[in-house]
Amino acid sequence: MKKRYLILILIFLSFISIFIGVSDIKISDLFLLDNEKVNILLISRIPRLISIITAGMAMSVSGIIMQQISNNKFISPTTAATIDSAKFGVLASMLIFTGATLFQKMVVSFIFSILGTVIFMKILKAIKLKNSIFIPLIGIMLGNVISSTTDFFAYKYDLIQNMNSFLQGDFSSVLKGNYELILFTIPILSFGFLYANKFTIVGMGEDIA
Numbered sequence: 001m002k003k004r005y006l007i008l009i010l011i012f013l014s015f016i017s018i019f020i021g022v023s024d025i026k027i028s029d030l031f032l033l034d035n036e037k038v039n040i041l042l043i044s045r046i047p048r049l050i051s052i053i054t055a056g057m058a059m060s061v062s063g064i065i066m067q068q069i070s071n072n073k074f075i076s077p078t079t080a081a082t083i084d085s086a087k088f089g090v091l092a093s094m095l096i097f098t099g100a101t102l103f104q105k106m107v108v109s110f111i112f113s114i115l116g117t118v119i120f121m122k123i124l125k126a127i128k129l130k131n132s133i134f135i136p137l138i139g140i141m142l143g144n145v146i147s148s149t150t151d152f153f154a155y156k157y158d159l160i161q162n163m164n165s166f167l168q169g170d171f172s173s174v175l176k177g178n179y180e181l182i183l184f185t186i187p188i189l190s191f192g193f194l195y196a197n198k199f200t201i202v203g204m205g206e207d208i209a
Helices: 002-017 027-031 035-070 082-096 102-126 134-156 160-167 180-194 196-203
Strands: none
Touching: 002 035, 035 102, 035 180, 082 102, 082 134, 082 160, 102 134, 102 180, 134 160
8 A cells, every 4th residue: 555655646746847847837738739838848857757767766676686686785886886887988988989979978888887887796706705894895995996097087188077067966957869778777677677586586695596
């Protein structure tokens, strides 16, 4: 029952949010088919809503999966060098692919974040001491090394401001045409829900599994 109420609240607040912004939009505008108001909804408000909900779900599910696989409740994208690797990917796309579009930068950032997480998991597998506090500390140290390297090259090539603006968690600039990459996480989210039990088995360790 509680989950049902939470879903209803989410739907209600999501519906209200598409009418909140710099430009005032009323429900009556939709029935009057005001082209300007409808375009604002289709180009800005609805893409913003989809991005926020999808990003929130993806962060939650990815965090749970990482905790299950590593069997550690302190592991998350922030303590597994994932975010720092994504930051390095943004810088790499600016340096190597100078004419890259926003979509291409996001793809490069995504690839680097996966590689950084894989490196962390490889280090994790090589360590015999599986202390619940020690493991995330390793991830934080690895992330700091990657982040420091990124900041060094960003400062050297005067790209700190451009890089930081790309990494701000601001959904106000989300528009139709620059958010579609996040839709690729929906099949991955579905996969996570379907195979949740298998991730739990993996988290038990090789001997028990």
